Amino acid sequence: MGIVRGEEMVLNIGPQHPATHGVLRLQVKTDGEVVSQITPYMGYLHRCFEKHCENVTYEQVIPFTDRCDYLSSMSMNFGYVVAMEELMDIKVNERVEHIRVTMAELQRIASHLLCTGVFGLDLGAFTPFLWALRDRERILDLFELTCGARLLYNYMWVGGLSHDIPNGFVESTYEFLDYFEPKVDELENILAHNKILVERSADIGVMPKDVAISYGVTGPNLRASGVNWDLRKNDPYSIYDRFEFNVPVGEGIKGTVGDCWDRFYVRILEIRESVKIIRQALASMPKDGDVHQSLPKKLRPPKGSIYSRTETPRGDLGYYIESDGSPIPYRLKMRSPAFTALSVMDEIGAGWLLSDVLAILGSLDIVLGEIDR
Amino acid sequence: MTDSKEKLIAELVNKGLDGDMDAVNACEDRMIRAKAKAMIVKVGKGTAERPPLPEAVSSVVSEVLPKETAPVEVNKNVNQKVKDMVENEFPGSTIDGDDFIQLYPQKWFEIASWLRKEESLFFDSLQCQMGVDIGEENLESRYNLHSMKHDHYVEIRIAVSRSSPKIPSVEQIWRIADWFERETYDMLGIEFVGHRDLRRILLPDDWEGWPLRKDYQEQETYHGIVVPKVKEGWE
Amino acid sequence: MGLLTNKFQDNVIVEKLDKLLSWSRSTSPWFFQFGTACCAIEMMAAAASRHDMMRIGAIPRSSPRQADVMIVAGTVTMKMAIRVKKLYEQMADPKYVIAMGSCATSGGPYWQHGYHVLKGVDIVIPVDVYVPGCPPRPESLIEGMLKLQEQILEERPLTRKMT
Numbered sequence: 001m002g003i004v005r006g007e008e009m010v011l012n013i014g015p016q017h018p019a020t021h022g023v024l025r026l027q028v029k030t031d032g033e034v035v036s037q038i039t040p041y042m043g044y045l046h047r048c049f050e051k052h053c054e055n056v057t058y059e060q061v062i063p064f065t066d067r068c069d070y071l072s073s074m075s076m077n078f079g080y081v082v083a084m085e086e087l088m089d090i091k092v093n094e095r096v097e098h099i100r101v102t103m104a105e106l107q108r109i110a111s112h113l114l115c116t117g118v119f120g121l122d123l124g125a126f127t128p129f130l131w132a133l134r135d136r137e138r139i140l141d142l143f144e145l146t147c148g149a150r151l152l153y154n155y156m157w158v159g160g161l162s163h164d165i166p167n168g169f170v171e172s173t174y175e176f177l178d179y180f181e182p183k184v185d186e187l188e189n190i191l192a193h194n195k196i197l198v199e200r201s202a203d204i205g206v207m208p209k210d211v212a213i214s215y216g217v218t219g220p221n222l223r224a225s226g227v228n229w230d231l232r233k234n235d236p237y238s239i240y241d242r243f244e245f246n247v248p249v250g251e252g253i254k255g256t257v258g259d260c261w262d263r264f265y266v267r268i269l270e271i272r273e274s275v276k277i278i279r280q281a282l283a284s285m286p287k288d289g290d291v292h293q294s295l296p297k298k299l300r301p302p303k304g305s306i307y308s309r310t311e312t313p314r315g316d317l318g319y320y321i322e323s324d325g326s327p328i329p330y331r332l333k334m335r336s337p338a339f340t341a342l343s344v345m346d347e348i349g350a351g352w353l354l355s356d357v358l359a360i361l362g363s364l365d366i367v368l369g370e371i372d373r
Numbered sequence: 374m375t376d377s378k379e380k381l382i383a384e385l386v387n388k389g390l391d392g393d394m395d396a397v398n399a400c401e402d403r404m405i406r407a408k409a410k411a412m413i414v415k416v417g418k419g420t421a422e423r424p425p426l427p428e429a430v431s432s433v434v435s436e437v438l439p440k441e442t443a444p445v446e447v448n449k450n451v452n453q454k455v456k457d458m459v460e461n462e463f464p465g466s467t468i469d470g471d472d473f474i475q476l477y478p479q480k481w482f483e484i485a486s487w488l489r490k491e492e493s494l495f496f497d498s499l500q501c502q503m504g505v506d507i508g509e510e511n512l513e514s515r516y517n518l519h520s521m522k523h524d525h526y527v528e529i530r531i532a533v534s535r536s537s538p539k540i541p542s543v544e545q546i547w548r549i550a551d552w553f554e555r556e557t558y559d560m561l562g563i564e565f566v567g568h569r570d571l572r573r574i575l576l577p578d579d580w581e582g583w584p585l586r587k588d589y590q591e592q593e594t595y596h597g598i599v600v601p602k603v604k605e606g607w608e
Numbered sequence: 609m610g611l612l613t614n615k616f617q618d619n620v621i622v623e624k625l626d627k628l629l630s631w632s633r634s635t636s637p638w639f640f641q642f643g644t645a646c647c648a649i650e651m652m653a654a655a656a657s658r659h660d661m662m663r664i665g666a667i668p669r670s671s672p673r674q675a676d677v678m679i680v681a682g683t684v685t686m687k688m689a690i691r692v693k694k695l696y697e698q699m700a701d702p703k704y705v706i707a708m709g710s711c712a713t714s715g716g717p718y719w720q721h722g723y724h725v726l727k728g729v730d731i732v733i734p735v736d737v738y739v740p741g742c743p744p745r746p747e748s749l750i751e752g753m754l755k756l757q758e759q760i761l762e763e764r765p766l767t768r769k770m771t
Contacts, residue, residue, distance in 0.1 A: 051584055216548075335501040
């Protein structure tokens with residue numbers, strides 16, 4: 001009698017599936033319930049971002065960056081304008097920098113809230129999702145107050161901002177932070193130490209350090225693997241070097257370092273750090289300063305190229321801009337953090353049960369708009 | 374974990390087990406609080422032993438995370454230095470360039486493995502790989518390498534002719550190159566020799582043409598669906 | 609469209625039954641959440657705490673076979689277009705489609721250079737209600753849903769031929 005081996009079955013998850021966070025297709029080879037190979041197929045949302053960039057002017061690229069990662073549009077704007085300002089050697093004034101940091105960190109909170117809420121939803125917890133979206137709505141209200149849009153803002157411009165913040169914004173933000181801080185504890189209590197969630201995510205899908213680096217995984221996913229790497233600290237852009245905040249790394253509290261639970265918990269810790277940064281940025285924000293002060297009349301960067309990175313809620317966002325001296329980019333490449341995060345799926349997902357694969361996918365926090373561009 | 378942290382956790386666990394959960398909840402450091410709570414639960418279940426009460430109880434809570442300072446380096450861009458080193462190691466493989474390293478494609482795989490392994494460089498992360506149509510019948514592949522250990526970066530460019538765009542693949546050195554190269558193949562049609570799974574990644578397998586080449590003409594129909602914009606009437 | 613169409617003669621009972629049928633259909637438009645891009649987030653927001661679309665009877669379903677309405681939320685690409693058609697065909701009659709956002713309506717910002725973007729989902733499946741915006745606010749989606757309900761209420765599945 002030999003060992004009983006089941007027949008291998010090929011199972012398609014997606015492209016339309018509630019747990020794939022968009023239109024992703026995972027081709028999964030399973031032996032019974034155990035997954036032996038995962039092949040992701042993307043491109044169901046390939047919207048030709050890079051082709052568009054070669055046909056529109058530098059200003060017109062900004063709305064397209066919004067639509068790439070629709071959960072953190074502010075951060076995508078931020079990365080682009082930082083790259084452009086470095087290429088064109090523009091200095092923006094203090095007020096603009098402070099508003100930008102405030103917006104980017106608010107966006108980080110909103111994005112992490114959705115991620116943690118949806119991660120709970122993937123594992124069968126419905127209530128935290130509603131709580132997370134309730135608080136996210138309040139952040140969206142703040143954005144709406146500022147620029148009129150809820151999701152895609154087109155707020156940061158090269159050399160400035162589209163609008164100054166309205167009267168009462170600072171007070172409303174303080175009010176929101178005061179309301180929000182206890183809610184984070186609530187969210188953590190209901191979700192992070194919940195026995196079901198811990199059982200489903202601790203020790204699952206462990207991503208070791210060297211694998212993470214080799215696959216180019218960045219952001220919270222990399223930090224959860226125990227690497228202390230945050231561009232806001234290690235290669236500060238804008239005015240991040242002035243603020244006091246910690247970089248949370250995974251410590252394997254419930255299981256191994258770099259498991260699903262760590263990836264999820266690092267995000268909750270980061271929400272708290274973002275709150276700290278916003279408080280500091282609001283406190284030190286100069287009262288006067290024109291947000292349109294250094295807007296160039298015409299965006300025409302000198303001939304040359306630049307690769308610039310910023311830290312979005314999902315990791316290192318890189319823009320490679322090649323300019324030929326005309327008002328239209330010659331080539332613009334977006335190195336998206338979710339793209340690299342998804343590439344590790346087969347490496348860390350194979351060998352687990354089918355239900356764990358969805359937990360791993362949820363913990364990587366991917367956005368398909370940014371993967372397919 | 375540092376000693377002071379462990380002592381603090383042990384102290385909190387003891388307090389918590391004696392019924393003083395407020396002390397645990399009042400701890401400012403999240404990590405320590407979570408660990409203490411987890412341990413209390415474990416002790417309660419009997420899966421862990423109650424830790425001994427530390428003699429010297431640390432009262433300072435905020436000093437637990439020593440701040441790590443990044444190595445101060447004025448210029449993290451080491452293109453020129455690395456270029457000289459590559460020329461030393463592999464004579465005749467570089468072409469003169471301004472602020473990047475221009476290589477011939479032939480020895481790229483060997484150079485890449487060397488850049489990855491060499492102790493003083495140690496480029497362990499491929500930040501970005503992209504292709505660009507630079508005109509004059511040439512395509513170019515560009516690599517932005519970064520070292521997590523030394524925190525420096527270089528940019529490497531390899532140009533190939535449009536008629537036979539072949540570059541050695543580096544997907545076995547940096548695993549992320551697997552998908553980056555597939556994307557470049559998909560968009561520009563650069564063939565990466567030695568890639569184990571070179572397929573289109575974003576576009577469907579039966580798509581025609583290389584969209585990011587400057588002379589790209591989109592196809593008329595795809596599976597019976599009209600592809601180009603319909604101009605009639607409303608433009 | 610349906611099996612019952614034109615099977616009965618007009619009389620007062622059939623007429624009343626007809627109204628009852630269309631009324632009950634209109635008040636429970638369970639929708640198939642077919643989110644592809646940015647609009648999917650607004651669709652989620654519409655179904656979540658603040659806007660609470662379930663109060664008008666619209667409950668999100670994950671499978672096309674359980675749904676009456678398909679909300680195409682977001683950009684549809686060439687690679688996806690074939691799947692959209694397949695998913696539409698999997699839905700049971702009577703079925704309705706809401707095209708949410710300008711991408712699903714006409715290709716949106718990608719209509720000009722988007723070689724891989726379908727210029728409007730109505731090229732592959734019939735659409736009942738278009739919701740404009742990039743992305744539409746959750747209120748707009750709810751408005752679109754209410755418009756669809758009005759449309760369903762007008763239908764007479766037993767006595768009149770449906771359009």
